[in-house]
Amino acid sequence: MRVAVAYPPIDSPKGVPLLSQNRQFQYFNNPTFIYPVLPATAATVVANAGHEVAWMDGIASQQSYTEFVDEVDRFAPDLMAIETKTPTVKAYWRIIDDLKVRFPDMRIALMGDHVTALPEESMTSSNVDFVMTGGDFDVSLLGLVEHLSGGGPPAGLYYRDGDDIRNTGKFESLTRLASVPFIDRKLTKWELYAYKNGNFKYTPGTYTMFGRDCWWRRGGGCTFCSWTTTFPKFGVTTAERALDEVGQLIELGVREIFDDTGTFPRGAWLEKFCNGMIERGYNKKVTMGCNMRSDALTEAQYQLMGKANFRFILYGLESATQSTLNRLNKGTEWDDIKQATRWAKNAGLEPHVTCMVGYPWESYEEAKRTVDLTKELFEAGSIDTLQATIVMPYPGTALFREAEESGWLRTNDWDRYDMREPILVSPIPDEKLLALTRSLYTSFINPKFVIRKLASIRSKDDFSYIVSRGGRYVAGHLKDFARSRTSKSS
Numbered sequence: 001m002r003v004a005v006a007y008p009p010i011d012s013p014k015g016v017p018l019l020s021q022n023r024q025f026q027y028f029n030n031p032t033f034i035y036p037v038l039p040a041t042a043a044t045v046v047a048n049a050g051h052e053v054a055w056m057d058g059i060a061s062q063q064s065y066t067e068f069v070d071e072v073d074r075f076a077p078d079l080m081a082i083e084t085k086t087p088t089v090k091a092y093w094r095i096i097d098d099l100k101v102r103f104p105d106m107r108i109a110l111m112g113d114h115v116t117a118l119p120e121e122s123m124t125s126s127n128v129d130f131v132m133t134g135g136d137f138d139v140s141l142l143g144l145v146e147h148l149s150g151g152g153p154p155a156g157l158y159y160r161d162g163d164d165i166r167n168t169g170k171f172e173s174l175t176r177l178a179s180v181p182f183i184d185r186k187l188t189k190w191e192l193y194a195y196k197n198g199n200f201k202y203t204p205g206t207y208t209m210f211g212r213d214c215w216w217r218r219g220g221g222c223t224f225c226s227w228t229t230t231f232p233k234f235g236v237t238t239a240e241r242a243l244d245e246v247g248q249l250i251e252l253g254v255r256e257i258f259d260d261t262g263t264f265p266r267g268a269w270l271e272k273f274c275n276g277m278i279e280r281g282y283n284k285k286v287t288m289g290c291n292m293r294s295d296a297l298t299e300a301q302y303q304l305m306g307k308a309n310f311r312f313i314l315y316g317l318e319s320a321t322q323s324t325l326n327r328l329n330k331g332t333e334w335d336d337i338k339q340a341t342r343w344a345k346n347a348g349l350e351p352h353v354t355c356m357v358g359y360p361w362e363s364y365e366e367a368k369r370t371v372d373l374t375k376e377l378f379e380a381g382s383i384d385t386l387q388a389t390i391v392m393p394y395p396g397t398a399l400f401r402e403a404e405e406s407g408w409l410r411t412n413d414w415d416r417y418d419m420r421e422p423i424l425v426s427p428i429p430d431e432k433l434l435a436l437t438r439s440l441y442t443s444f445i446n447p448k449f450v451i452r453k454l455a456s457i458r459s460k461d462d463f464s465y466i467v468s469r470g471g472r473y474v475a476g477h478l479k480d481f482a483r484s485r486t487s488k489s490s
């Protein structure tokens with residue numbers, strides 16, 4: 001069977017959609033392309049099973065729609081699998097309907113967190129043939145391919161039976177990841193994503209996912225996070241196998257790896273992995289990065305990560321108001337972040353924090369407090385970079401359900417769930433909210449910080465990361481949250 005794993009290009013005046021491997025969707029003015037680990041694993045698994053697979057990322061390839069259609073025409077897939085998220089689903093319904101007219105024999109499947117939450121919506125709103133629910137795209141895509149080749153259908157599949165829409169029940173979570181093959185990086189064009197990514201100091205860089213997805217499960221995980229819904233159970237590969245994958249990537253020429261497990265494995269797994277990085281000498285050849293929770297590690301474990309050559313470490317700060325953290329089921333204390341970033345920094349890591357504003361229950365003073373306390377972290381030298389977003393209630397999350405029940409949703413037009421405007425009602429006027437978001441980006445541009453950063457330049461990589469790419473990304477983010485957007489969209 002001929003199978004395409006595709007991201008059709010979306011022509012939008014808002015910028016380039018950051019669709020692949022992204023937890024909080026945004027259109028970016030300065031494009032960042034993140035390697036889509038899960039679709040790439042799915043492509044690999046299907047190819048390994050003897051099928052002909054084409055990787056068609058029209059977004060990262062910066063193709064026009066016509067160029068994308070020409071590529072589809074040349075490859076003539078029997079099946080195309082497309083990942084979508086909430087803000088792109090309507091555009092993809094239109095594209096799917098167009099593709100079904102142009103290529104009536106090609107079957108199309110949608111996958112991703114949005115369609116996992118609302119599978120029937122896409123079946124009734126477009127001519128898509130299948131919706132694959134759940135986050136283990138490798139399992140569901142291979143299952144669908146085998147089904148189309150004569151086997152039984154996989155769990156979690158929505159399909160058409162004449163005019164009826166049927167499904168095969170709840171999807172299953174894959175938890176034993178040690179049997180998942182290493183991604184065929186060449187097949188999945190890894191170099192498309194190796195350079196245009198503001199998080200990489202050393203290029204070429206790439207992504208891994210040693211775990212799916214986050215071990216923070218108490219009370220169902222953070223209420224705004226859709227990844228705990230798409231991966232109801234946490235699974236992780238072995239530390240040895242993770243190290244083998246790192247070794248393979250080093251041979252490929254990779255200089256920096258970001259492991260995008262929702263929260264990187266902790267405890268004995270983490271120590272085994274770090275010791276393995278040191279024993280195998282990988283810490284001299286590649287730089288590691290990961291997502292981390294602020295309450296997860298000891299000071300000694302941060303020191304070990306430093307020795308293993310971890311650099312970029314990303315924390316979800318979310319808010320500086322404790323009652324907001326409690327309400328989000330974040331399970332952390334505000335003080336945790338201060339201690340964790342200090343320990344990380346002392347170990348030589350470069351902490352990055354993400355935070356959000358626009359919670360329906362937060363006052364302007366509380367949101368501003370997040371900005372002010374983040375500034376303090378910068379001034380204390382505990383944080384190197386940050387990302388600011390407006391809180392988004394994605395379907396399938398506990399926050400979305402809470403918002404529906406509380407009447408907080410301003411719209412169900414998914415096109416608008418792209419962080420350009422608040423979707424949740426807020427006591428803070430839109431313009432003030434966007435100004436706060438911008439001020440989070442500008443909070444670190446103070447003379448002391450600039451001098452410290454310039455003084456830290458030791459190499460060409462430092463220069464390119466701090467001065468050249470860093471400046472471009474900040475300018476891009478400021479444009480992403482520019483003043484004009486509110487007046488246009490609200």
Ligand code: SF4
Nearest residue numbers: 214216221222225262
């Ligand atoms: S810690 Fe991060 S990945 Fe885990 S549930 Fe919370 S937001 Fe999601």
